[in-house]
Amino acid sequence: MNAPRSWPEFQATLRVPLVLAPMAGGVGTPALAAAVSEGGGLGSLGAAYLTPTQIRETVAAVRARTDRPFAVNLFAPQPLPSVTPQAIAAACAELAPFHAALDLPAPTLPPQVHEDFGAQLHAVLSDPPAVFSFAFGRLPPGALSTLHAAGVLVVGTATSVAEAQLLAQDGVDAVTVQGGAAGGHRGGWQEDALAGTLTLTRQVAQATRLPVIAAGGLMTAGDVRAALQAGAALAACGTAFLLADEAGTPDAYRRALQSGERPTVLTRAYSGRTARGLRTTLTGSVHSPLPFPWQNALTRPLRAAGAQGGHADLLSLWAGEGYRQAQAASAAQIMANLTP
Numbered sequence: 001m002n003a004p005r006s007w008p009e010f011q012a013t014l015r016v017p018l019v020l021a022p023m024a025g026g027v028g029t030p031a032l033a034a035a036v037s038e039g040g041g042l043g044s045l046g047a048a049y050l051t052p053t054q055i056r057e058t059v060a061a062v063r064a065r066t067d068r069p070f071a072v073n074l075f076a077p078q079p080l081p082s083v084t085p086q087a088i089a090a091a092c093a094e095l096a097p098f099h100a101a102l103d104l105p106a107p108t109l110p111p112q113v114h115e116d117f118g119a120q121l122h123a124v125l126s127d128p129p130a131v132f133s134f135a136f137g138r139l140p141p142g143a144l145s146t147l148h149a150a151g152v153l154v155v156g157t158a159t160s161v162a163e164a165q166l167l168a169q170d171g172v173d174a175v176t177v178q179g180g181a182a183g184g185h186r187g188g189w190q191e192d193a194l195a196g197t198l199t200l201t202r203q204v205a206q207a208t209r210l211p212v213i214a215a216g217g218l219m220t221a222g223d224v225r226a227a228l229q230a231g232a233a234l235a236a237c238g239t240a241f242l243l244a245d246e247a248g249t250p251d252a253y254r255r256a257l258q259s260g261e262r263p264t265v266l267t268r269a270y271s272g273r274t275a276r277g278l279r280t281t282l283t284g285s286v287h288s289p290l291p292f293p294w295q296n297a298l299t300r301p302l303r304a305a306g307a308q309g310g311h312a313d314l315l316s317l318w319a320g321e322g323y324r325q326a327q328a329a330s331a332a333q334i335m336a337n338l339t340p
């Protein structure tokens, strides 16, 4: 398939108005992205935590399953915040009892706390996807024109009208607007009022000429229809796919979702950046996290041990406010349930 040159041309290649929200950290898989693309939606790969080599392998794994368009998602690079030795000591002290309980070595920061965005983008461009999406900010100078020159359509993430307007000025092809109900990290970079998804969709559609991808709390065909009626070009769903057969969601995470017992909370405990997920022992115990990406690197051994040992309370159980409506089924069935 030749690369579409404009968003309307691209969107005409989709059979259903659905985007699989990018989900980094193991929940999103090549099988899930490919299944959504094969079903006529836009599958996305959350590649932010992958090394350049892993990005190439993951993209190849999607290509092996589908020749339909898909998106690759990264985090826009931020200057690394400085952290004091005292702050590191305080953050480590909060995690130490959890490490001790699992006989893990005491918490320490690894030498590398995040991937190099330039190298990640280079890997994406080595086999360009139809769509590149990003969150947490604006792209560095030159990245957008490089992506466009490679025939890639570019989608930014906004949690407010002001952010959407800045992304429009930068020349993105579409914008994901993330309402406050969304699972996972807050995707913006300015003040975040946790706006309602439909309200923000309406406002951004009016204030910019960009196609809007509505995200946050869209769990049923009725929700998707409402988003389209509010002016969205497409609806993005993450939480609705957490229990998909093709998702990489660990069993303990699936059980916590299916029990429906935990409320969702906004927390910085796991990564240092505000994200919505199910309440855990860790969300209640961490009061002085380091800023992102330091805290993310610091909690990685604990999260890995949690996944291995089936301890849901150590995992970052990202989930949106609508999580109790998530269905355990194939991605194709979930898409059928979401299609208006």
Ligand SMILES: Cc1cc2nc3c(=O)[nH]c(=O)nc-3n(C[C@H](O)[C@H](O)[C@H](O)COP(=O)(O)O)c2cc1C
Pocket (backbone or CB within 6 Å): 021, 022, 023, 024, 025, 027, 046, 047, 048, 073, 134, 135, 157, 178, 181, 182, 183, 184, 185, 187, 215, 216, 217, 218, 236, 237, 238, 239, 240, 318, 319, 320, 321, 322
């Ligand atoms: C497990 C999980 C991981 C996520 N990872 C990413 C990510 O890597 N990049 C990104 O832009 N958004 C990420 N998000 C946010 C989603 O893109 C999207 O905004 C959200 O899922 C939409 O709301 P919903 O969860 O209510 O469907 C993630 C969400 C979840 C649930």
